[in-house]
Amino acid sequence: MSGSEAGGGPAPLPLSARSVVLSLLLGTHPPELPARDLVRLVEGFDVGASTARAALSRMAAAGDLRRTETGYRLSERLLERQRRQDEALRPHTRAWDGDWETLVITATGRGPAARAELRTGLTALRLAELREGVWLRPANLDRPLPAGLDRVAERLLSRPEAPARELAARLWPLDDWADTARALLAHVDRAARPADRLTAFAAVVRHLLADPVLPAELLPPDWPGAALRDAYAHYQREQSGQVRAHGTRT
Numbered sequence: 001m002s003g004s005e006a007g008g009g010p011a012p013l014p015l016s017a018r019s020v021v022l023s024l025l026l027g028t029h030p031p032e033l034p035a036r037d038l039v040r041l042v043e044g045f046d047v048g049a050s051t052a053r054a055a056l057s058r059m060a061a062a063g064d065l066r067r068t069e070t071g072y073r074l075s076e077r078l079l080e081r082q083r084r085q086d087e088a089l090r091p092h093t094r095a096w097d098g099d100w101e102t103l104v105i106t107a108t109g110r111g112p113a114a115r116a117e118l119r120t121g122l123t124a125l126r127l128a129e130l131r132e133g134v135w136l137r138p139a140n141l142d143r144p145l146p147a148g149l150d151r152v153a154e155r156l157l158s159r160p161e162a163p164a165r166e167l168a169a170r171l172w173p174l175d176d177w178a179d180t181a182r183a184l185l186a187h188v189d190r191a192a193r194p195a196d197r198l199t200a201f202a203a204v205v206r207h208l209l210a211d212p213v214l215p216a217e218l219l220p221p222d223w224p225g226a227a228l229r230d231a232y233a234h235y236q237r238e239q240s241g242q243v244r245a246h247g248t249r250t
Helices: 017-026 035-043 049-062 076-089 112-124 164-171 174-190 194-209 225-247
Strands: 032-034 065-067 071-074 100-105 128-131 134-138 153-158
Touching: 017 032, 017 035, 017 049, 017 071, 017 076, 017 194, 032 035, 035 049, 035 071, 035 225, 049 065, 049 071, 071 076, 076 194, 076 225, 112 128, 128 164, 134 164, 174 194, 174 225, 194 225
Parallel strands: none
Antiparallel strands: 032 071, 065 071, 100 134, 100 153, 128 134
């Protein structure tokens, strides 16, 4: 279900210098580090200092990073990515009363690029497409909808006639997601080197972004979503400790 592969498939590919920098800053709050500390941290993941400095320069030129008086900070575009990543770790849910959040696409005459962008945005909102132009999910998420979405879609609450558990299984490949999550948990348990652990947990983040975050009563038994989030939260605390330790060095 996700782009990550583990366990029965190939291990996640090693991260590039750019990906290491992004992973570190996306997990840092606020997402800004002195240049010297950032280079030292990146070196701990098998990236040479000169390679790290070159990556920082390229990322600043490309608009991924913003130079500050002391170092580098995530750009506004990547701050939104950090927000989505944080929400994937701690999704805001509410008790489910049986209603389904439904969006019906009302805009017409949109080009392929606009349609693809809309599909990507609706998927990021953890909606699934029942049929062309009709997207839905259980109404158990407490999150704002993007500004302007009401210009292209009408939002309503519904109660489909199909049994809710069967409908959820049609909309999301839940068994596949769970299998990959369990394989990732096994992979992070085996990973010992810092670079391998960072690579493994980058795959965990990608997979959590694809978690539909359904009500418990619609999930298969032994759903591993909470275990995957707990593993990532533990790793995030571990990384935050390393960032603070580097910041105290002279």
